[in-house]
Amino acid sequence: MFALLGLAFLQNPYFLISLFLINSITIPLIYFSTDIFLESFSADKSTGRIRGMYLTSVNLAWALSPFISGLILINNEYWKIYLASFFLLAPMVIILVMNLKGFKDSKYETFDVWETLKVVYKNKNLFNIFSANFMLAFFYSWMTIYTPLYLYKNIGFSWGEIGIIFSIMLLPFVLVQFPLGRLADKKLGEKEILTVGFIIAAISTGVISFISSNNIFLWAAILFITRIGASAIEIMCDTYFFKKVNNSDVNIIGLYRMNSPLAYILAPFLATIVFTFTSFDIKYIFLVLGLVMFVGLKFSLSLQDTK
Numbered sequence: 001m002f003a004l005l006g007l008a009f010l011q012n013p014y015f016l017i018s019l020f021l022i023n024s025i026t027i028p029l030i031y032f033s034t035d036i037f038l039e040s041f042s043a044d045k046s047t048g049r050i051r052g053m054y055l056t057s058v059n060l061a062w063a064l065s066p067f068i069s070g071l072i073l074i075n076n077e078y079w080k081i082y083l084a085s086f087f088l089l090a091p092m093v094i095i096l097v098m099n100l101k102g103f104k105d106s107k108y109e110t111f112d113v114w115e116t117l118k119v120v121y122k123n124k125n126l127f128n129i130f131s132a133n134f135m136l137a138f139f140y141s142w143m144t145i146y147t148p149l150y151l152y153k154n155i156g157f158s159w160g161e162i163g164i165i166f167s168i169m170l171l172p173f174v175l176v177q178f179p180l181g182r183l184a185d186k187k188l189g190e191k192e193i194l195t196v197g198f199i200i201a202a203i204s205t206g207v208i209s210f211i212s213s214n215n216i217f218l219w220a221a222i223l224f225i226t227r228i229g230a231s232a233i234e235i236m237c238d239t240y241f242f243k244k245v246n247n248s249d250v251n252i253i254g255l256y257r258m259n260s261p262l263a264y265i266l267a268p269f270l271a272t273i274v275f276t277f278t279s280f281d282i283k284y285i286f287l288v289l290g291l292v293m294f295v296g297l298k299f300s301l302s303l304q305d306t307k
Contacts, residue, residue: 001089008082024261032257036250037103039242045185048239052181055235059173066170070163107248116251126244128299130256132194133237135296137263139201139230142289145268147223150282155214165216169223176228177235184239189305194236198296201229206290209283233296240303 003023010016034054042050072080120126151157151165184190204225211222245252274280274288 001086001093004082004086004089008079008086028257028261032254035242035253035257036105037100039246039253040103042242047243048181048183048185048190048235049178050181051238051242052178052235055177055181055231055238056174059170059177059231063167063170063174066163066166068163070160073159073163076159113255116255120252120255124302125304126241126252128302129237129241129244130259132198132233132296132299132303133241133256134259134263135198135293135299136230136233136237137260138267139205139289139293140260141264141267142271142285143205143226146271146282146285151219154282155212155219157214157216157219161216165220165223168220169227172224172228172231173234177231180232180235181239184236190236190240191300191303191305193232194240194300194303195297197229197232197236198293198300199229201226201233202290202293202296204229204290205293206287208286209290229293 003019003026006019007016007023010019038050038054068084069081072084120130148162148166151162152159157165180193184193204222208222208226211218213219241256271285274285275282
């Protein structure tokens with residue numbers, strides 16, 4: 001919260017870089033801790049439903065935030081976004097203080113990252129779900145960084161229009177994850193839904209490279225379809241993974257949650273190399289990403305299903 005407050009009002013670039021790093025570090029730690037809470041309160045037979053409900057609540061916020069940001073971003077006053085984020089975190093602190101007093105931590109062992117990597121690599125199901133989750137994190141990183149830039153600079157949408165498009169785009173995370181979680185628990189396994197998710201995400205993302213229209217409804221529709229695929233991948237990865245671990249496996253859970261920050265480091269780095277050493281048009285980054293998502297099928301099809 002205080003890092004966000006500093007980002008809103010401070011001007012010194014060294015302070016801003018430090019606060020940005022603090023904010024970027026603490027967010028994954030919050031997600032990691034929430035995973036521990038959820039895993040301690042849930043049984044394997046209901047993991048899909050609980051994870052689906054959890055992700056639906058998280059992604060409802062993701063769906064609303066671009067629209068709200070578009071309303072706040074008048075005259076490009078970006079400091080207002082950080083200040084709003086500061087106040088929105090206050091209820092979380094209250095919830096933690098008031099409602100989790102009785103939580104008892106498991107006995108956590110200090111773990112070695114390389115040893116944990118060996119454990120994951122030797123367990124083929126864990127390795128495949130880790131890899132599938134990394135593919136999703138890579139997808140998110142490229143789409144988060146380059147989609148708004150592309151829509152703003154190349155297609156010509158305003159930030160207000162982009163906010164509307166993104167709010168529609170993110171609706172699948174609110175609408176489909178809880179039903180898919182229940183479906184994985186009761187009827188199908190995670191493998192089938194995960195595979196379909198990769199196919200939808202791959203094809204719809206690749207299609208973006210060939211759309212030049214500035215029709216807001218067309219862009220909202222195609223990005224909506226990409227997130228149908230991504231939302232299916234996300235809920236199935238989490239459901240499968242948390243059926244394979246318990247709340248004492250903090251080493252494996254911690255490594256699993258390293259996928260996202262690792263992807264956000266590697267993906268822009270790879271994109272920078274491509275743009276620096278080639279005459280690569282930015283629109284084809286979506287075609288490349290679509291092809292990358294097809295690689296995810298190797299990992300989803302290699303899973304031993306829980307059903």
